[in-house]
Amino acid sequence: MLLQSDTSPPIFDTDLTRFQSAVIEASHQHPILVDFWADWCTPCHALSPHLERVVKELDGAIRLAKLEVDEGENMRVAGRYSLRGFPTVILFQNGEERGRFSGARSTHQIRDWLREHLTAPADSNGHPG
Template sequence: MNALSPASTARAPDLIFDTHLEHFEHDVIQASHTLPILVDFWADWCPPCRALTPVLERVIAHYDGKIHMAKVEVDEGDNMKLAGRYALRGFPTVLLFVGGEIVGRFSSAHPEQWVREFVAEHTGIE
């Protein structure tokens, strides 16, 4: 799948959501006990972040509800504290949570196939 289909586009908002420091525990940590949560730490001023966003959206659509994605805008509110908590050194950085724990991470933009392989390796979801 190289682009979001109309059906996937309609579901994408349910699968991809914004979260913030005050909701992170519920939205990500607790939710990851039910299904994997990919967390995209990004900044508006970051060109690689803008390049990675559509790739991540296509990957989430591909998995059709088997994995969700939280987006954390690091310059918004106290969100930079989350970046510090997880020792992020640059953006974009993506963390994958399963069962309340980080099971994988990567930084910088990557091609869609690479991200799919990352998800499959760390979750067993094909």
């Protein structure tokens, strides 16, 4: 459940200077997908509308941060996570990487991947939900 005071946009651009606060720290509030992309990358452009569609369908339950690797020093973030190709999408939850995939995927494939990789909340006995 989102707090009423949470006005952060579900889809936003990030960069090297904002990555720690906008992605890692914010992932303690809600899961964040990071789309590492480049303008010259055709599969990146094919993937983007599918990611955006899934995030909009989830209506604030998850965020999408877009990081253009060829802008400024953003490649340093890609290097930190040992990315070898683009697009690469990494899911962060509770400050940790929960999963990643590379290459274009359909909306359906992204939904299925999220179901597999999102940490389910624990029930009152501590068992995954």
